[in-house]
Amino acid sequence: SITQQMVKQTLVAQADTEAEAAAATADTYERKFNELRYAIAFEERYSKDWILERYLNVSYYGDGAYGIEAAAQHYFSKPAARLTLPEAALLAGVVKNPTQYDPTNNAQASRERRNLVLARMAELNVISRSEARKARKAGLGLRESPTRNGCVGVRGEFFCDYVREYLAQDPRLGRTASQRRRVLTQGGLTIQTTIDPRMQRATDAAVRSHVRPTDQAIGGLAMVEPGTGEVRALSQSRPMGSNRARGQTYLNYVVPEQYGDSNGFQAGSTFKAFVLAAALKQGISLSTRIPSPPQRTMPPDRFTTCDGPYYGDPWSVGNSGSSGTFNLYDGTKNSVNTFFAELEARTGLCDPITLARDMGIAVPESDEVAPFTLGVTDTNPLTMASAYATFAARGSWCEPRPVTEVRDSRGRIVADYEAACEQLLPQPVADAVNDVLAGVQEPGGFGYSQGLVLEQESAAKTGTIQRNKAVWYVGYTPNLAAAAMLAGANSLGHPISLNGQIVNGAYIAEAFGSTYAGPIWGQAMQAVDNVLPDAEFVDPDPTAILGRPAQVPDVTGLSAEDAAVELRDAGFVPTVGSYVDSTLAKGQTASTTPVAGATVGSGSAVTLNVSDGTEEPGRPAEDDEEE
Template sequence: MSAPVPPVDQDARTPRRVAAHLGVMMAVAVVMGLLVACLTLPFAGVLSVVAKDVSKGVDDLPADLETEDLSQKTRIYDVNGDLIASLYDENRISVPLSQISRRMTEAIVSIEDYRFYQHGALDLKGTIRAFVTNQAGGGAVQQGGSSITQQLVKLTLVNQADGEEERAEATADTYERKLRELRYAVAMEEEYSKDWILERYLNIAYFGDGAHGIQAAARHYFSVNAKDLNVKQAATLAGLVKNPNGYNPVKNKERALDRRNTVLDRMAELSVIPEEQAAKLKKQKLGLKIEDSPNGCQQSQAQFYCDYVVRYLMEDPAFGEGPTERLRKLKNGGLTIHTNLDMRMQKAADESVSNHVYATDQAVGGLAMVEPKTGAVRAIAQSRPMGTNRKKGETHLNYAVPEQYGDANGFQAGSTFKVFVLAAAIRQGIPLNTQINSPQSMFIPDAEFETCDGPYYGSSGWPVSNSTGHGSYNLYTGTQNSVNTFFAQLETRTGMCEPLQLAEDMGVNIPEAQQVPSWILGVSDSNPVEMAQAYATFANRGIHCEARPVDKVQGADGQVIAEYKPDCEQVLPQTTADAVNDILRGVMEGGFGSGFRPSGVYSAGKTGTTQDNKSVWFVGYTPDLATASMIAGAEADGDWRSLNGLYVGGSYVSSASGSGLAGPMWGDAMSAITQYLSSDDFVAPAGTEVAGVLTAVPDVRGMSISSATSTLEAKGFKVTVGYAMNSGYAEGTVAATSPGAYEMFGSGDTITLYPSTGVKPKPDKKNKKKDRGRGPGDGRGRD
């Protein structure tokens, strides 16, 4: 017996093939009798119907069977191209015939339709052979007579069936169904090449164990791609299509082995492979190497990031007109989704959050990392895993993202909102060294707060008090100590309009009903992604980039469907952002954040604690990465409660604070990834453009008066010249300054230069204090 003809691309419309199809239709009366005999239907009744159909002639050939795109699974990748999740109704990845092993095509043709490349839609010889074989077997169906084209028609009708009724009709064991399939097969052979039919067949066929199509089957059973299947593997898979469940090699190894050997024998019989090779392979085991294909975000290693991606794309009309169409596209469209997830950062975030807040705690922890220069969301994590088991702390609410992407309302952000007033004050020219007397508590009438439309009139006024001390503070110390009465008074100077607009420009939503004077204490709900992207604006020197979890999405054909490029806008002057960074780095360098400051990088940040301690925050950043950390008291049913008196992460909380709870969680996550961050420093604020920048007075001793003046003015200081004094420096050069070298003073402050007489003073044996270049009447340091 001759071997199967190898796959070659053939024109389906040659006169020879047309004539063959006409012959098929003329012979259909006889053949359908055989088919019906196999179906145990009355032959006489069929013959009249068949004759009637044939008499209609070739003009009644059926219209083309529309072949819809096959359902293919969507794959989601991290920033390094590693798979993090798959979404599908059917586990399928369509591949062209050129990407399918030659051994696989030989095996499937050998066992299913060895004359596939020689006959038309119907293999008369094969059908008669199957009929004779089945009759010899006592009427039991031992061999199928359907060609690969007929099988493809049936699989297509089943695959495209809309509802149970159509599916039942597509699988009914009736003459009408057989005839309909044959008519469609004739049309399909006229429309498509043999190669196209075989390729479509291998991609639509079900191979059992949830694997649809040859690529999914090759990956699932042998952990190889379809193009790399060897003879033994190909024979196993080719044997499955007849009965995918019965020959399932995972559940029925013996039957699968027997079936594989049957295929090998058939390949040897047709001289596709040598008999010696078949005999050798039949002695070997199946050689399975199972590779599961997790489906959905719950089985992802980045559950809530995956969910964020899906919800983010569901908002995009590029994937359909409405939610149903978009979800179908995401699950069945064979998309390739490239995300901005960095698994190194995700792992650090997950570990830190799970160590600081347990899944079953009466608290929830969340953390998000955003890249300042692009808005790329690198990681999100939360303490409660995805699922429905409340006893295990599981939930489907995503607390780390905006409500539209996670269904969670968010949490009050506390004093992290104060930075919007701080930035507005700097932009308005309020000097950083401005001193404001800030008592422990005070009452401020509503009318002292200016809105965009004039004075604010709400209630009787705002009684505000501190939890971090009282006294006289400037913009540095008032922020670093998070003094409420300081910021309440600063807001009366900036007005409410500009800070609220700035918050919106930086991606933070303040509902109109909550736009009251006390909004700066974080009375509005927020989430880690929102706050991370806002603070990233400072790290990016005033350029705000919208948070985006996805980079681009490609269709099954590789073409880009949607691309999400950085969406950035300058919302603050660079110098204003630089000044904010200069102030907030003080939180890390001696302030509340010094205990969890990551080493090896420059960082800045701000704590946040709500008045009733229901939520605590720390939002910190480096020039490369902004991270928001949040912990909130939350019952299993979603009711919020104070963190005070709870056990969080195994430790008792007597009085919650941003620096005591959220800060360490932020610090552990950031410390684990400093190796991936640069050691770049923040740009120092220009004292010539920002009033009151606290800057170390340069050491200008020994310089000429003109050079010293230029150096000091470049730092934003004013300069005056005092009287000459004895010193060891050359005559006419600077002998000393007031304030002295290295003391911290604000831009705009006056530095006095004292020229040298050139006369070296006699040493003072009694006073050996270190000379810091101070002149007579030197100033005293400030807060």
């Protein structure tokens, strides 16, 4: 029966040893009895439709195709749902003996077998006799597509590929890589993934709208949920397949190399966020002002590493845009290179690089250099989305995962994948990073000027690498992070400059993150904005983060002691100045310097001017204890 065949194929696929594989195929009464026992149990528990679906999904259809969807894609280059009657009958016939009835190697036998299936369907009144006659006259209609796996042509094909590669490295699914791949193909597993179909559709549409498969460029986009690490969507502009003339590839450019075989691309100024976070963690004030000339040369002795002095070459760095003197807000909003060169000299190389590595970015020792802040390390959209999701999750980094659970054919849990998170940054530091990066999405920011604003709060950072070989836009809301990349690449995937290329029918004179990667990010995020739960970033704690613009509270009429408490709670450092002439009672606060309502950086000193209770000119309050 079909149920027994499904049981046999499942037992073969789940065999971890040669002995188990031999037992699953042995021509013995014991093996047949076990299959019958399992088959009865399946038929008592599951419907016939469920069993048939399972059978079709674990069966081998010849020429390396396992499962009905993979077979449809391989032989006819279409999804199984779109198969015609003669095509479906051909695949139904192949299953009995995939070698003998393989249509690519034995067309005549395959055709005869197909016609037998059609005749039987007519005999059982599943189809009419006229339909059967018409189908029998049809040719085989093969339109082969080489199939590396069952992901070709499905929605989210590179998400599917990532899932396969992710699970193929889990020893819980088999002792060896070949065993794990076999059980994934033939084991009848139920795999619960983290994909969100709405987000996958949005990323597919966004990438497709801005980059064509045959362009000398690769567009990529990844979405990750902060606080869980669940991967919601992955898309790239080059579809899966082996036809290079059509822009197809089997390289997955949006995931780490261990899962996609691509080295990735440098991420440019998106790495400035790691230097920013390290600076805030070290206590550097948001209001710190740094002169940032158009060009500066940084001698190696300005930098330190985790092991001590830095022995690299002098670094000459210039700005592509604004120059002047900036605080951390404006230096980041304008992505000023010489500003971040100096900020990195103050933080040292150790803390930013360590933070990036802790967030999953594979920074080799050769990239422990002064230009680290300009993103000299190769990476990918998934890794960058999960890194920035750390800021959205208030400092909690979660390892990205595309799967939550795997069950075997009997419904038993084989492996589950819980969130693996670590608090890498204090919450106030992450809140401050969000506050700074939100400026990119606000008036005056690159994202705002390109129309990339969302309905809810968002933050972002642009990135452009040397010679404009790749541009990035990495942004997030409190509940979704996304990284968009556009990288110049020839048909072999080798990096080339985007400048001078024609992408999506338009000539690129000079590529920047906000103008070319930004629209990919914006289209996808704006498409899903309305399905995201409304959320807001947490304001940075002014008592923990120095330099955040804040208004001096009005403490008029409070005692000096109570006024000092309120000022401390607002993030300021209170001091008591002189007694002043005032109609208020003696000891009450008459005014402050700076005055109430003035905007100054948190951590700034605010002087309390205390009433002496008279109309007379004030005298120094030097005998009072400083608050």
